[in-house]
Amino acid sequence: MRRRKWALVAALGAAVAALALVGCGGGDDDSEAAEDLTPVTLQSKWVVQAQFAGYYAAVDQGFYEDEGLDVTIRAGGPDIVPEQVVAGGQAEFGINWLDSLLATRDKGQDLVNIAQVFTRSGMTEITWADSGLDEITKLEGKKAGVWLGGNEHKFFAALTKNGLTPRDDVEIVAQPFDMNLFLNREVDAAAAMTYNELAQVLEVENPDTGELYQLEDLNVFKMSDLGTGALEDGVFVRGDWIADEANQDIAKRFLKASFRGWIYCRDNPDDCVDIVLENGPTLGEGHQAWQMNEVNALIWPAPDGIGVMDSASFDVTNQIAADYGIIKEPATADAYRTDIAEAALAELEDEDTTGEDWEKPEVEVTPGGE
Numbered sequence: 001m002r003r004r005k006w007a008l009v010a011a012l013g014a015a016v017a018a019l020a021l022v023g024c025g026g027g028d029d030d031s032e033a034a035e036d037l038t039p040v041t042l043q044s045k046w047v048v049q050a051q052f053a054g055y056y057a058a059v060d061q062g063f064y065e066d067e068g069l070d071v072t073i074r075a076g077g078p079d080i081v082p083e084q085v086v087a088g089g090q091a092e093f094g095i096n097w098l099d100s101l102l103a104t105r106d107k108g109q110d111l112v113n114i115a116q117v118f119t120r121s122g123m124t125e126i127t128w129a130d131s132g133l134d135e136i137t138k139l140e141g142k143k144a145g146v147w148l149g150g151n152e153h154k155f156f157a158a159l160t161k162n163g164l165t166p167r168d169d170v171e172i173v174a175q176p177f178d179m180n181l182f183l184n185r186e187v188d189a190a191a192a193m194t195y196n197e198l199a200q201v202l203e204v205e206n207p208d209t210g211e212l213y214q215l216e217d218l219n220v221f222k223m224s225d226l227g228t229g230a231l232e233d234g235v236f237v238r239g240d241w242i243a244d245e246a247n248q249d250i251a252k253r254f255l256k257a258s259f260r261g262w263i264y265c266r267d268n269p270d271d272c273v274d275i276v277l278e279n280g281p282t283l284g285e286g287h288q289a290w291q292m293n294e295v296n297a298l299i300w301p302a303p304d305g306i307g308v309m310d311s312a313s314f315d316v317t318n319q320i321a322a323d324y325g326i327i328k329e330p331a332t333a334d335a336y337r338t339d340i341a342e343a344a345l346a347e348l349e350d351e352d353t354t355g356e357d358w359e360k361p362e363v364e365v366t367p368g369g370e
Contacts, residue, residue: 036068037065037068037069037070038068038069038070038250039069039070039072040069040070040071040091040093040250041071041072041073041090041091041092041093042071042072042073042074042091042092042094042095042254043074043076043080043082043086043090043091043093043094043095044073044074044076044082044095045076045082045094045095045096045097045233046075046076046077047075047280047282048276048279048280048282049196049276049280049283049288049291050195050272050273050276050288050289050291050292050295051195051196051233051291051295052073052095052276053261053262053273053275053276053292053295054117054259054261054262054264054265054272055071055258055261056073056261056272056276056279057261057262057264057265057271057272057275058257058258058260058261058264059071059073059261060275061264063256063257063258063261063264064254064257066257067253067257068253069250069254071257074090074091075280076095082094082095082096082236083096083100083101083104083109083111083236084104086111086236087104087109089238092237092241092247092250092254093236093251093254094111094235094236094237095117095233095235095236096234096236097150097230097231097232097233098113098116098230098231098232098314098317099153099230099317099321099326100150101234101236102317102318102321102326102327102331102335103150103321103326103327105327105331105335106326106327106328106329110238110239110240111236111237111238111239112236112237112238112239112242112335112337113235113236113309113335113336113337114235114237114242114251114255114336114337114340114341115234115235115255115258115307115308115341116234116307116308116309116313116314116336116341117233117234117235117258117262117299117306118231118232118233118295118298118299119298119299119300119301119303119310119313120229120298120313121154121222121223121224121229121232121298122193122194122195122232122298123154123155123191123193123222123223123224123229123230123232124191124192124193124194124198124220124221124223125144125146125155125158125189125190125192125221125223126182126190126192126198126201126218126219126220126221127188127189127218127219127221128217128218128219129216129217129218130217131188131219133188133219134219136158136159136162136164137162137163139159139164139170139188139189140164140169140170141171142170142171142188142189143173143186143187143188143189144170144171144172144173144187144190145173145174145175145181145182145187145189145190145191146172146173146175146190146191147174147177147191148174148175151191152166152172152191153230153320153321153324153326154223154228154229154320155191155223155228156324157223157230157320157323158221158227158228160323161226161227161228162226173187175187175190175191178197178200179192179197179200179201179204182201183201183204192220194222194294194297194298195290195291195294195295195298196291198218198220198294199287199290199291199294199365199369200369201213201218202214202215202365203286203287203365203366203367203368203369204368205367212365212367227316228316228320229316230316230317230320230321231313231314231316231317232298234309234336235255235258237251242337242340248340251340252340252344252347253344255307255340255341255344256344256348258307259306259307259344259345259348259351259353260348260351262299263306263351263352263353263355265292265295265296266296266299266300266355266358269292269293269296270289273285273289273292276288283369284366284368284369284370285366285369285370286364286365286366286367286368286369286370287370289363290363290365290369293360293363296358296360297360299355300354300355300358301354301355301356301357301358302353302355303354303356304354305341305342305345305353305354306341306345306353306354306355307341307344307345308338308341308345309336309338309341314335314336318330318331318335
């Protein structure tokens with residue numbers, strides 16, 4: 001495995017390298033090689049977790065270096081808006097949900113999606129199986145938890161599509177970023193990403209059985225199955241930045257290496273879990289293993305090749321954003337471009353960039369995600 005270069009220890013690494021040069025009187029070739037790399041920054045949507053494993057793997061495996069890039073990954077969090085970071089010039093690349101990008105564009109910021117990495121949505125709403133709430137229409141008059149601030153729109157669209165008016169027919173409860181309201185049965189339904197909060201429930205002991213909760217204890221309404229699965233993690237840049245041909249080349253190389261990272265995580269999920277844990281050990285190994293598996297299922301198979309936006313899926317997201325006031329007017333086609341992702345894929349002709357034969361394995365749930 002190649003030498004790891006993590007953004008969190010960049011300063012320490014530089015100091016160690018400097019001392020090594022003084023001690024041995026050499027290393028000029030390494031210094032020159034490092035200077036030849038183009039530095040760029042990627043602003044992540046959230047904290048370090050397997051949701052972003054492909055990018056960390058691309059650093060770890062030297063894929064970015066292969067493309068002449070020195071990539072720093074900035075972790076996100078609840079107070080970080082990737083669009084603001086990229087628009088302000090603190091990062092060349094950002095990751096966020098497509099409807100969030102469209103909302104930023106609607107306010108006048110020129111940001112462009114250049115790669116739609118997640119092919120499908122991981123958003124769900126869950127209920128307890130013993131509640132009898134096995135159809136979304138049965139949520140009428142019930143309490144439904146959901147993350148607000150823009151995360152509620154897929155669920156609201158699903159309710160509307162099934163004849164229910166959010167807030168009038170269903171009591172909407174602001175849900176924190178944990179599953180305690182649901183586990184304590186203070187709400188009848190709760191939002192859960194397939195790769196995160198769903199596992200948080202399954203990692204808890206059922207007091208009635210003494211065993212962990214099972215999927216059969218739950219009803220899982222997937223927004224993608226309900227036709228309201230707006231697209232999630234995509235890579236975006238500033239419109240004026242990508243207009244420069246030199247930056248188009250940088251973006252192509254960045255995507256090529258990132259795609260290789262995701263292919264690596266598809267084929268070596270255990271290694272990628274280790275890579276993520278070395279960067280951010282906040283979540284346990286068991287939870288990260290579940291997340292890696294579920295994130296792979298959102299990417300693969302990628303019929304058009306990883307990162308290439310599907311126009312029909314864009315239209316669904318665009319319509320949801322327009323219907324629920326995220327944007328004042330439907331976004332135009334220039335909100336995304338596929339040529340750079342396609343150029344990157346053309347240079348990966350020896351790689352399996354569609355994952356057509358990939359099958360989702362089973363991952364064991366561990367208590368507390370440990």
